[in-house]
Amino acid sequence: MDEYQEIIMEIITNSGVAKSKAMEAIRLAQNGQAEQAESCLQEGKDELVKAHKAQTRLIQSEASGTAYEITLLMIHAQDHLMSAITIRDLAEHVVELYNRLNRQ
Template identity: 40%
Template sequence: MEDKIIEISFGIIGYAGDAKGLAFEAISESKKGNIEKARNLIKESKEAIQKAHRYQTELIQNEAQGNKTEMSVILVHAQDHLMNAMNFQQLSEEFIDLYERLEEKAVQI
């Protein structure tokens, strides 16, 4: 089971990292005025988060069936990556909205 936990942990880390990277790229694109591209990047970021969640759900279902998951630093690290990516994704959406509003104001001036 330990090998499976490591596999799941690295799945979470990988997809969460992808999601955070896409969200960061979305901020950069919105800063350049590419709002539509930024929104598409956030959509991709959310798809990556969903994949990470599937790994996490596997752990939760396993534990719900009575199979205790032994905690490891790698698993804690994976959960940390996932939560940080989710928070960063939400913050990125706020930045995109802000840059979009600034763009609209600039056009009005």
């Protein structure tokens, strides 16, 4: 596996973990486990930072003149990253709503 594919796999893996952590946070908040939910959201956020850093390495490399072939795997990685970001953003709101309901 070359460096380009390794970076793509990093994006996919970290984004997948981030998405899973966001969904887990919602489940935890639904069960009244606010602190654990917040912890999961933070873990997911940390994974998204890793995925974004990998993506940034590719962007910087391309800006420096290294052209990469746009593969189906790369498109898949970008899709994973964008959906993970969207789900994390939504999960933050859902967790907050569950926390409000559980405090009442």
